[in-house]
Every structure is written in structure tokens, then in C-alpha cells.
Amino acid sequence: MSRRRRSVMSDELKNELAKDLGFYDTVQQEGWGGIKAKDAGNMVKRAIQLAEEAARKS
Numbered sequence: 001m002s003r004r005r006r007s008v009m010s011d012e013l014k015n016e017l018a019k020d021l022g023f024y025d026t027v028q029q030e031g032w033g034g035i036k037a038k039d040a041g042n043m044v045k046r047a048i049q050l051a052e053e054a055a056r057k058s
Contacts, residue, residue, distance in 0.1 A: 026039075
């Protein structure tokens with residue numbers, strides 16, 4: 001049985017991170033399932049860094 005999880009990151013944020021990290025073309029051509037696990041991990045790591053920076057500024 002497959003369960004769908006609701007995304008924590010907005011599509012806009014995910015797209016921006018993919019562009020910044022250099023694999024947005026893959027996302028456009030193959031969808032999110034086409035990215036490498038390493039790229040997904042780097043995307044999460046970068047999102048955490050951005051959240052921590054935003055929290056420090058608050």
C-alpha cells in the first residue's frame with residue numbers, strides 16, 4: 001500500500017533549490033523521481049541552512 005506524504009517544502013522553494021544546486025533540468029525532464037538521492041539530500045541540507053539563517057535574523 002502506498003501512502004502519499006504532504007510536502008513540507010513548497011514547490012516554489014524546491015524549484016529554486018534545484019536551480020541553485022544545478023539539477024533543475026533533470027526535474028523538468030524526468031520529474032522529482034529522476035533526481036539522485038545525493039541531490040535530494042543536498043536539497044534538504046540547503047533548505048535547513050536557509051531556515052537556520054532566517055531564524056537567526058528573526
